[in-house]
Amino acid sequence: MAKAAKANAIVGQSGGPTGVINASLVGVIEEVKKHSQIGDLYGAVHAVSGIVKDQFINLKKVSAKTLELVAASPSSALGSSRDKPDEAYCANILEVFKKRNVRFFYYIGGNDSANTCYIINTIAQKSGYDLHAWHVPKTVDNDLLVTDHCPGFGTAAKFVACALMGDDLDNRALPGVKIDVIMGRNAGFLTAAAALGKRKDDDGPHLVYLPERPVSMDKFLADVNAVYTKLGRCVIAVSEGICDTDGVIWTKKIVSSSEKDAHGNVQLSGTGALADFLAGQVKNSLKIKRVRADTFGYLQRSFAGLQSPVDVKEARLCGRQAVKYSVTLQSGSVAMKRLKGAKYAIELFATELSSVAEKTKSLPNEYINSEGNGVTDAFVKYAFPLTGGLPKTEYLGNYPRV
Amino acid sequence: MAKAAKANAIVGQSGGPTGVINASLVGVIEEVKKHSQIGDLYGAVHAVSGIVKDQFINLKKVSAKTLELVAASPSSALGSSRDKPDEAYCANILEVFKKRNVRFFYYIGGNDSANTCYIINTIAQKSGYDLHAWHVPKTVDNDLLVTDHCPGFGTAAKFVACALMGDDLDNRALPGVKIDVIMGRNAGFLTAAAALGKRKDDDGPHLVYLPERPVSMDKFLADVNAVYTKLGRCVIAVSEGICDTDGVIWTKKIVSSSEKDAHGNVQLSGTGALADFLAGQVKNSLKIKRVRADTFGYLQRSFAGLQSPVDVKEARLCGRQAVKYSVTLQSGSVAMKRLKGAKYAIELFATELSSVAEKTKSLPNEYINSEGNGVTDAFVKYAFPLTGGLPKTEYLGNYPRV
Structure with missing residues (x-):
């Protein structure tokens, strides 16, 4: 790259929004301002779809006060896109880069976004166009390779943990079976986070079902029955990606059974279908009266x-770091390494785009209990610090009777 | 009552838990300690069902530190019950009161709990038993008469408002139609709270459907179509108690259509059924691709x-006040009055048990817009202070293009 010449930058946010993807955006914006070799910073409106339509906003003009509000806001402040660009799409992107003299590209997203970065970077290199393409990780699923964890996961994990803490207390007050269906079709990290608020032996969730561990309906019902018999209640966290032992995910089974329905009830493929289906199974097979599902x-x-x-x-640090890397290194993805020691700490490092692109990570075996229906202490040790702490709660029902 | 003799007290928490019913419990406990005429304070485990089973804990023995954790915890720390006691049930309760020399009874709950208080009080008076029975209001539905609002509503309203604020930002990032189904089968207060985070003209929810305003499917779809045509997206808050123009609630219609289903799919009567049904209607009738429902x-x-x-x-104040009233007044329910003035403030007063028992309040007409698909500024002025404030958020997609 011609170091002397000033060039422009583009930043975009892709895929499903998270609670902190805007913090990464603000990290990019504030760091870009520190580097004189970067001229304008264009925000791509709705990610790659905005780039090919040449729809940008001038991010250097956004006030510091607004940026702090953006950093504290969920969702993608620039708008997002579900487009998965192929080579032809990326060639169009590169044309826009050339037209606007863009030599720095920051793309905040998951493994698809890393792949977009990778394709654009490859095309640019082939055509001899000097481009610095950097991927900033984000995902609530925590399923990116190389990095210890992904920005976005800690916030989603906090939500899920707080939800289960409250739901468990609710279930103590009005006992029964409660089923909570949690995001993460292929990776069980977020469902596992349901257990992060557990403190006492009989705290829920008492059962946690992950996409990494197929379960038969018989085993599921036997598990629920065992807990209910022992405690008189049972709180269950289930991944939306829970599979039967034949490897077919439950939601698919429910949908295909509904295809035979003469009434055209489209509801069965809807968001509540798995929860309601499992609740129905527990109610009908175990004859438990109070069964609820969310x-x-x-x-x-x-x-x-x-x-x-x-x-x-x-x-925010990951966003900043992408810019720092980009002024000296050609391309890559920002990743986090956890430092050894009693206190939680991380350091950032750069990894190849190809090591993150189009690949996903599953919940490691050591984080899943031997029964395949719960998480281990090792998982809690890994994930708890990412939530930044959880509220403390208490109940009284277990006090001695007088 | 024989003022000289020391008597004991019972407190219970009834019905669906809320985010602050434990604060009321702690209010009762801390105030009881200040009154020498009250001896032991028994916490009824699982409300009335615990009373008739003589299951109590000694609340004076719970440490101040634990009480603060309890006050900060959602759900009912003593356990709750869905029992609706009749006269015979209440006669059993009175026997336990007599056995334990209980002359003070504090019951935290909704209109059913006020009714329980009322029945017990009536029986006690008839039998010449000196009892001070006090109801402490709680409900997320905000549907009690007399009081300006109910403890529990503000916290639930905050949750719903924050949820819609985030969901609206998510919908800006990935536009489409989003439907959110909210609690409150008969009263629309909580669904109306979905609008409390709106700041800009095009902020969602763009449509709010309340149980107080029946709506036909044609009108619903026309409303959605109009918003979607104008904004390219639409966020909708729907009460679970939404009714058709014939007065039948939509969930009932969905259930009855599913009864004809030969496959015995119990899912249609489940929690997700209304959301999925409405999403299916929007998708099929308006041919909008991206429709989601929660x-x-x-x-x-x-x-x-x-x-x-x-x-x-x-x-907490309501809990304390019930005890204060009880040492001089015979029975009643604690209520809140909003004071006039620029700054939000309330004062507490006592109302008859019979004025609260078994009755419910609907969302007043002046809080619903003329179209019946949104709330008025008067509602926001009424409900916003109860949330204690909402987070500030920002997005950038509406900035000028460069």
Whole structure:
């Protein structure tokens, strides 16, 4: 790259929003201002779809006060896109880069976004266009490779943990079976986070079902029955990606059974279908009267005002670091390494785009109990610090009777 | 009552838990300690069902530190009950009172709990037993008569408002139609609270459907279409108690259509059914591709760590006040009056048990817009202070293009 010449930068936010993807955006913006070799910073409106339509806003003109509000807000402040650009799409992107003299590209997203970065970077290199393409990690699923964890996960994990803490207390007050369906079709990190608020032996969730551990309906019902018999209640966290032992996910089974329905009830493929299906199974097979089920849905990624302070700080650091790397290094993805020691701490490092692109990580075996229906202490040790702490709660029902 | 003799007290928590019903409990406990005419304070484990089973804990023995944790915790720390005691049931309760020399009874709950208080009080008076029976209001539905609002509503309203603020930002990032189904089968206060975070003209929720305003499917779809055509997106808050123009609630219609289903799919009567049904209608009739729906469920009443500071303070005050009243007055329910003036303030007063028992309040007409699909500024002025404030958020997609 011609170091002397000033060039412009583009930043975009891609895929499903998170609670802290805006903190990464603000990290990019504030760091860009420190580097004189970067001229304008264009924010791509709705990610790659905005780039090819040449729709940008001037991020250097946004006030510091507004930026702080943005950093504290969930969702993607620039707008997002579900487009998965192929080579032809990326070639169009590169044309826009050339037209606007863009030599720095920051893309905040998951493994698809890393792949977009990778394709654009490859095309740019082939055509001899000097481009610095950097990926900033984000995902509530925590499923990116290389990095210890992903910005966005800690905040979503905090939401899920607080939800289960409250739900468990609710279930103590009015006992029965409660089923909560949690996001994460392929990776069980977020569902596992349901257990992060457990403190006492009989705290829920008492059962946690992850996409990494297929379970038969018989085993599921036997598990629920065992807990209910012992405690008189049972709180269950289930991943939306829970599979039967034949490897077919339960939601798919429910949908295909509904296809035979002459009434055209589209509801069965809807968001509440898995929760209601499992609740129906428990009610009918175990003859338990009080069975309730909730599906947490978008709240997990978009709830306002509940960021993990650790997560928001790291997300911002990752955004800043991408810019720092970009002024000396050609391309890569920002990743986090956890430092050894009693106190939680991380350091950032750069990894190849290809090591993150299009790949996903599952919940490691050592985080899942031997029964396949709960998490281990090792998981809690790994994930708890990312929430930035959880509220303390108490109940009285277990006090001695007088 | 024989003022000289020391008598004991019982406190219980009834019905669906809320985010601050424990604050009311702690208010009762701390105030009881100040009155020498009250001896032991028994906490009824699982409300009336614990009373008739003689299951109590000694609340004077719980440490101040534990009480502060309890006050900050959602759900009912003593356990709750859905029992609706009749005269025979209440006669059994009175026997336990006599056995334990209980002359003070504090019952925290909704209109059913006020009725329980009323029945017990009536029986006690008839039999010449000196009892001071006091009801402490709680409900997320905000549907009690006489009082300006109910402890529990502000915290639930805060949850719903934060949820919609985040969901609206999510919908800006990835536009489409989003439907959120909110608690409150008969009263629309909590669904109306979905609008409390709106600041800009195009902020969602763009449509709010309340149980007080029946709506036909045609009108619903026309409303959604109009917003979607104008903004390219639409966020909708729907009460679980939404009715068709014939007065039949939509969930009932969905259930009865599912009864014809030969596959025995119990899911249609489940928690997600209304959300999925409405999403299916929008998708099929309006040919809109991206339609999503969530049902907030128990999170609205039980989420940990998200109390409204105003609500928790008032709930505690109501608990204290019930005890203060009880040492001089015979029976009643604690109520709140809003004081006139620029700054939000309330004062407490006592009302008859019979004025609260078994009755419910609907969302007043002046809080609903003329179209029947949104709330008025008067509602926001009424309800916003009860949340104790909402997070500030920002997005950038509306900045000028460059």
